[in-house]
Amino acid sequence: MLRDFVEKKHYKFAREAKDWEDAVRMSCECLEEDGTVEGNYKEEIIACIKKYGPYIIILPDIAMPHSQEGAEGVHKTAIAFMKLEKPVSFDAEDPEKDAQLFFTLASCNPDQHLNNMSRLSELLGNEEVIAELKKAKDSEDLLRIQERYLD
Numbered sequence: 001m002l003r004d005f006v007e008k009k010h011y012k013f014a015r016e017a018k019d020w021e022d023a024v025r026m027s028c029e030c031l032e033e034d035g036t037v038e039g040n041y042k043e044e045i046i047a048c049i050k051k052y053g054p055y056i057i058i059l060p061d062i063a064m065p066h067s068q069e070g071a072e073g074v075h076k077t078a079i080a081f082m083k084l085e086k087p088v089s090f091d092a093e094d095p096e097k098d099a100q101l102f103f104t105l106a107s108c109n110p111d112q113h114l115n116n117m118s119r120l121s122e123l124l125g126n127e128e129v130i131a132e133l134k135k136a137k138d139s140e141d142l143l144r145i146q147e148r149y150l151d
Contacts (some may be wrong), residue, residue: 001119002146006139010080013138020090021046024065027082027102037106038073054090054097059124061087063099077112079105081118083136101133
């Protein structure tokens with residue numbers, strides 16, 4: 001999966017985001033660049049978070065930005081990875097709602113999406129991989145982590 005991020009250029013490394021909304025927008029940039037999603041998709045995700053709360057925080061330090069199935073502006077099924085050096089807070093009163101690693105989902109093919117989710121679950125279930133991703137600085141680190149833990 002990490003190799004896929006590198007090959008498709010679906011990754012971003014950044015120092016920080018000014019707030020969680022900025023982080024969500026940043027996490028969608030590489031998906032927008034290749035036409036996987038349109039610019040409105042990031043705003044749909046933000047609107048959903050404002051409506052439902054920070055449902056995208058799936059584990060401490062890990063966010064999975066996504067909108068509803070069949071969201072407008074999604075042209076391909078994909079996952080993108082983003083790492084912030086400085087975590088961003090989704091709830092100032094709950095440090096468990098901070099995120100540093102972002103796995104942004106776009107889905108228009110249910111079977112492919114389920115396969116992506118299965119692969120992502122396997123990756124997220126490996127604490128060593130998560131620890132290494134938090135230290136990663138570039139695409140070379142992603143490939144090294146892939147080779148060491150996932151191949």
